[in-house]
Amino acid sequence: MAKVFTANRLVDGAVVYLDPQGVWTTDVLSAHLLESDEAIEKAEAAGRDAVARHHVVDAYPIDAELRDGSVYLTRFRERIRAQGPTILFGTAGLKKKAA
């Protein structure tokens, strides 16, 4: 299965993905879909490097595929990581109840 490389950004913990230019982005749709072993190995090296240079923590590969032309993360956990909680929270949660 194809992979995407993910991590959390050191300074703020934000979820980030490795893009085709080797830059960490918060936009999952810009993530580089890694379809060959060679591409995965290269990304792994980039991940190790970013961890070593203290830009990100916990870099790891996740399962992904191309769906309707976009990167789609196959694990539910990773989709929640990408999109945020599935529930409304904070004042948004209250507004909904009032409505």
Place this chain on the structure above:
Amino acid sequence: MYQYDQYDHAFVANRVEQYRGQVSRRLAGDLSEDQFKPLRLMNGLYLQLHAYMLRVAVPYGTLSSGQMRKLAEISRKYDRGYGHFTTRQNIQFNWIKLEQSPDILAELASVEMHAIQTSGNTIRNTTSDPFAGAVAGEIDDPRVWCEIIRQWSTLHPEFSFLPRKFKIAVTGSEDDRAAIKVHDIGLALRRNEAGEIGFEVLVGGGLGRTPMIGKTIREFVSQRDLLSYLEAILRTYNLIGRRDNKYKARIKIMVHELGIDEVRRQVDAEWEHLRNGALVLPDEEVARIRAFFAAPAFETIETPVRSYEVARFEDQAFARWTRTNVAAHRQPGYGIAVISLKPIGGVPGDATAEQMEKVAELAERYSLGEIRVTHTQNLVLPHVRLSDMHSLWQALEEAGLGTANIGLISDIIACPGLDYCALANTRSIPVAQRIQHRVDNIDRQHDLRDLSVKISGCINACGHHHIGNIGILGVDRRGEEYYQITIGGRADENARLGDVIGPAVSYDNVSTAVERLLDAYVQERKDDETFIDTYDRVGLKPFKEAVYVTD
């Protein structure tokens, strides 16, 4: 309330500066994540799914209105305008930036709060009865003892690297609102035949992957001996507790493997050396701490309070709220008001910055500035004049905090689950919301009487599912969210683990399964019986049949 002395202030301030240095070294790349992680965890900072999470201790669940305002301010300034109150009398902020975390700790220190020992293999925040010092019939104020334990256990050099986390809870009442039987050590204040105050000591309780109910190791430990006895338990555990396997490292495993009699023998042997040493608690020291928790200046009020009774007679919704959310106070003319953080369809335990500020304001106006946090993820105003109760409730209603459901089915405990937690198998919060929507009719909820539903998103059991009348545990079935249901658990002085009813059900079927359990209860119950009483009488069978009907 306890107030920091010079030593406490200096210590916490020092700790913040130390941490600030560690964070800047980490950001500069002088510390690796492996080196830094234990340091941030010692200050309550976790890395979760979406960001860092900061866990702040609310010592024995007591907050001043000023502290609550500070929590609101922090949530607004450094997070997304809300916080999550947990089952261990902590508050968690979910969207924290590492670079700002030292500033947050400095802000907390300014109101005598911190996040020390809210994580890691140490003695954690000692928890207590949220009604402490207010409830009728208490043997002693447990917070006095929690504070003594806090001072003894904070940065205790011998116990900073235990085999595993260690949790202590204290109750001062016969009714256990602190779940002491599922803590590593549970302390219940007792009076002996001579009328002296001491403690029944339980050990080896806990939830997680191997749930156990604590066992009594000693019926009565006197006040003077409390710390030496606790130290003897901790030392015994520290020496023989298993470090080879983190799943077996809790004291409950030691008690289970050796048996309580052998553990008692070993603890006693250790205690012999400690008993008359430096840990003897001098009466003056107890008195000094006790003074911090002296009862506030209550007014002498004639009872019954007519205006309260009239309001209850005239306003049905208010009357209903008082039935579930108001408890008897030790002082005539006062009541204990519980503020539900469980509105239908909300996130159990969450409060927005505005709500925290509203609670702070109401505490100042109606509760002598005091607030409590409960292990069921609600808040408490402990000292409310009955004559103010109606106005308080109206103000709560306006702020979305007036839900009349304490102890009822919609007062659900739920851990953050997969919506936030890096360890989760499944979501918990939306399951709670779906169940709430099923029973959103408040009259129906009252008709279902006391009924606890507790949900955890994985085996770690942060949502206490084992001790829910209905317990729900999220499990992963080939990437799908499934939920194992237990019934018959209870969290009170008769604490007991629930029984699994059958195969796990899918996310879409959980609330239906719960609905069927409710139907079975209503069908089987006699007179005023609660769900748990009915279960005790009729057993698992009718409930199981109701859930697994083939239709």
